[in-house]
Amino acid sequence: MTSPPVVRKAVARVVTLGPGFGFLTVFLLVPLALVLSYTVFRRGRFGGIVYQPTGENFTRLADPLYLDVVAGSVKIAALTTVLALLLGYPTAYMIARLPGRWRVIALVAVVLPFWTNFLIRTYAWIVLLNSQGPVNSALKALGLGPVELLYTDGAIVAGLLYAYLPLMILPLYSAIERLDPQLREASANLGARPARTFWSVTLPLSLPGVLTGCVFVFVPSLGNFVIPELLGGGRRIMVGNLIRDQFLKARDYPFGSVLALAVIAVLVLLLFAQAWASRRAGRDAS
Amino acid sequence: MRRKSTAGNGWLRLPFWLTYLFLYAPIAVLVVMSFNRNKSPYSWGGFSLDWYGRLAGNSDIRTGLVNTLIVAFGSTALSTILGTLLAIGLARHTRSKLLDALATLPAILPDLVLAIGLLVFYSAIKMTLGLHSVLIAHTVFGMAFVAAVVRARLGHVDTSLEEASRDLGATPFTTFTKVTLPTLAPGIVAGALLAFTLSLDEFVIAFFTAAPSQPTLPIVIYSMVRFGVTPEINALATLLLAVSFTVVIAAQRLTKLTEAL
Numbered sequence: 450m451t452s453p454p455v456v457r458k459a460v461a462r463v464v465t466l467g468p469g470f471g472f473l474t475v476f477l478l479v480p481l482a483l484v485l486s487y488t489v490f491r492r493g494r495f496g497g498i499v500y501q502p503t504g505e506n507f508t509r510l511a512d513p514l515y516l517d518v519v520a521g522s523v524k525i526a527a528l529t530t531v532l533a534l535l536l537g538y539p540t541a542y543m544i545a546r547l548p549g550r551w552r553v554i555a556l557v558a559v560v561l562p563f564w565t566n567f568l569i570r571t572y573a574w575i576v577l578l579n580s581q582g583p584v585n586s587a588l589k590a591l592g593l594g595p596v597e598l599l600y601t602d603g604a605i606v607a608g609l610l611y612a613y614l615p616l617m618i619l620p621l622y623s624a625i626e627r628l629d630p631q632l633r634e635a636s637a638n639l640g641a642r643p644a645r646t647f648w649s650v651t652l653p654l655s656l657p658g659v660l661t662g663c664v665f666v667f668v669p670s671l672g673n674f675v676i677p678e679l680l681g682g683g684r685r686i687m688v689g690n691l692i693r694d695q696f697l698k699a700r701d702y703p704f705g706s707v708l709a710l711a712v713i714a715v716l717v718l719l720l721f722a723q724a725w726a727s728r729r730a731g732r733d734a735s
Numbered sequence: 736m737r738r739k740s741t742a743g744n745g746w747l748r749l750p751f752w753l754t755y756l757f758l759y760a761p762i763a764v765l766v767v768m769s770f771n772r773n774k775s776p777y778s779w780g781g782f783s784l785d786w787y788g789r790l791a792g793n794s795d796i797r798t799g800l801v802n803t804l805i806v807a808f809g810s811t812a813l814s815t816i817l818g819t820l821l822a823i824g825l826a827r828h829t830r831s832k833l834l835d836a837l838a839t840l841p842a843i844l845p846d847l848v849l850a851i852g853l854l855v856f857y858s859a860i861k862m863t864l865g866l867h868s869v870l871i872a873h874t875v876f877g878m879a880f881v882a883a884v885v886r887a888r889l890g891h892v893d894t895s896l897e898e899a900s901r902d903l904g905a906t907p908f909t910t911f912t913k914v915t916l917p918t919l920a921p922g923i924v925a926g927a928l929l930a931f932t933l934s935l936d937e938f939v940i941a942f943f944t945a946a947p948s949q950p951t952l953p954i955v956i957y958s959m960v961r962f963g964v965t966p967e968i969n970a971l972a973t974l975l976l977a978v979s980f981t982v983v984i985a986a987q988r989l990t991k992l993t994e995a996l
Contacts, residue, residue, distance in 0.1 A: 457907065458828070465824030469817045469878060470834065476875050477841060480852030483859060497858075536757070539750035557987060562758050564979045566936045568956045569972040573761035575960070576768065576969075583764060611761065614754070672847045675938070679960060689847060696851050696943070706855075709848050716845065 487706040498702060506707045515691070519711075522687040525602060526670035529609040533617040533666045534659065536610075541621035541658075542651075556622065563615040571679050574608050575599065578680070600682030608676040609666075616665035624658020625651070657727030664719045672712050688712060762976060769969035786970035793967065799955035805866055806941070806951060807934040810873035814930040817874070818881025819923055823915070825882070826889045841879040849875065850943035857944065864946040872944045873937060877930035884929060888922025928986045932979065 488506055491499040544555045577584055578598040588594030598604060628651065636646040674689035688708060695705030773780030790796060821838055841849065853872050857864060900910040938953035945951060959968055
């Protein structure tokens with residue numbers, strides 16, 4: 450190897466970074482740029498694109514029909530997120546205080562269902578909530594049923610919660626686990642009751658984890674089209690269904706692209722909020 | 736003090752156990768139902784393996800499984816090579832934050848956005864859809880996960896071994912294959928397993944980028960589930976659960992084992 454170090458470095462850079470970023474440029478950046486550019490063009494009569502600039506794809510978003518879809522989706526995704534937080538925070542808190550071995554087992558047990566097929570997990574809820582299913586049989590035995598459980602908003606929320614709960618618990622766990630136990634002890638030594646310690650020490654310091662978990666649950670809930678279809682019976686149309694239909698049924702690529710852009714905008718906004726909160730929490734802790 | 740603070744957490748046990756009940760009760764119901772002789776999935780008619788036999792004879796599921804395995808093995812191989820190189824390049828040969836962000840983008844981008852992006856791209860370049868289009872799509876996110884896992888491993892690697900190899904006159908290629916790769920092996924294996932399981936289960940992107948004549952297994956399951964409850968799905972679910980659980984636990988063991996070495 451007689452080549453000078455500068456050349457060798459350049460070769461190493463190209464060999465390691467070249468293939469990956471080449472691939473990502475073609476199959477990620479170009480497709481995303483294409484979607485972005487479609488937002489300002491007209492749709493062709495039989496699908497496809499007519500390269501005439503227009504703003505009407507954006508103004509269509511203001512149509513009450515679509516505003517209703519957005520409002521309904523936000524409501525369901527927000528409800529899912531709140532329930533995930535209420536169930537996930539105490540769980541993550543308990544896991545973080547388990548002794549080492551049990552902690553690993555508890556964490557693996559949280560992640561395990563997540564590694565099973567998403568459609569199977571959704572199907573399990575069709576079986577559970579069916580009019581003759583186990584939940585309704587139990588309600589009938591108690592003289593309370595049968596109640597229509599499947600094909601309701603409640604079924605959608607249950608399915609989304611089941612799909613994304615681990616994504617809430619994991620960031621919460623890592624935020625709570627990182628907290629210095631001395632802070633809690635100091636608070637207790639200064640005479641604070643456990644509840645007071647929780648509200649003024651533990652919770653504020655784990656806020657970045659809370660926000661990360663909320664983003665991880667809220668954004669995919671908004672974009673999911675399978676659960677509203679299978680558990681909601683197609684009665685409730687969410688943003689994900691709308692996007693899917695624009696691309697696979699109506700073939701309106703421009704309007705579909707605008708909707709996708711809106712989902713990305715929500716994601717970016719929430720990630721910025723999360724970054725801001727974790728910087729603040731970092732300052733408070735030091 | 737410490738005893739007092741744990742005693743105050745007694746009420747936390749309820750949501751804790753509720754979470755695990757919520758996570759496992761639906762799975763348990765599916766597994767029990769898969770051994771049910773009755774055709775109606777809601778009443779117990781005795782133990783039977785009928786549905787597993789029925790499942791073995793279902794040609795749609797067989798084709799779907801073969802397609803899924805082709806895509807998963809292909810995209811894992813590609814993701815592992817590209818992702819590992821990317822991780823090394825990002826850790827050693829650049830300081831660009833932009834490239835860093837680009838490498839993690841596929842992992843945080845909503846699957847639906849990646850799906851429509853690739854659909855639009857494939858139709859713009861008039862590429863016919865098939866297993867190759869799903870394979871490429873799965874490589875886009877698989878690569879990001881491999882790169883992230885390998886980079887985490889690179890953080891713990893001692894660079895002095897590589898320096899020693901170079902000082903002793905080894906070529907960069909020899910140093911790479913004899914020193915860098917073996918030390919990164921646990922990270923690479925973990926990343927590959929992650930990419931493989933993600934590809935096996937992936938539905939949304941495959942739904943948008945697969946040809947209707949060549950569905951992957953999740954697409955086959957989707958069309959079965961849409962027609963309502965069929966006990967065959969319970970049997971399939973139980974088998975897939977067994978596979979996923981085995982892989983996850985094996986991966987857990989494997990990473991522990993290789994880290995001990």
